Amino acid sequence: MGYSITYPIFWIDRLHPHGVRQHTAFAARSRAEVDAFHAAAVQAGGIDNGPPGLRDTAQGYPSGYDAAFVLDPDGNNMEALYRER
Template identity: 75%
Template sequence: MLDHTGIGVADVARSAAFYDAALGALGLRRVMQLPEDLGTDGIGYGRDHPIFWIDRFHPHSVKQHTAFAARSRAEVDAFHAAAMAAGGTDNGAPGLRSPATGYPQGYYAAFVLDPDGNNMEAVFRG
């Protein structure tokens, strides 16, 4: 079981605008921020403690994939809409994924590329 994870980004401020919107739609918010004067600025998102970090001290633009659990199909839809409005690139509109392509029954998801090209997903396993 993971406690937290994160990715490197090229521009923390630009990526923060994207993640504030996209993760906000899933009920996540900034819960911790590292100061820039340390040369390691980063932002941790979560509900009570950081579960997902963006920072500039890890390699960026390595095209990672992260899936966030949504509490409903409506949250998946809201994640996709917010991410797109915040400058994301569509990489799979919200919808049920087919068991014929390897997804389990009831897998409702949306995929968006963040400003660095990372594939971000929101999924509801209904």
């Protein structure tokens, strides 16, 4: 399930069984927020799972998709993303 008006900015996935690692993505308002999310999460003990930057459209990301990924202490993949319009 995705929540927002024009496109989903917060996903809730009920299909994964309990105990399976999840992927949670949060919309950022700028590339600077993506960078700040990654820096703060790593400083707080998260594990880098993809540094901030534009993602490759050849890997299925839409054009202008800037994101950073960090694993939380439970191994969940946390993402901050910014999409240029």
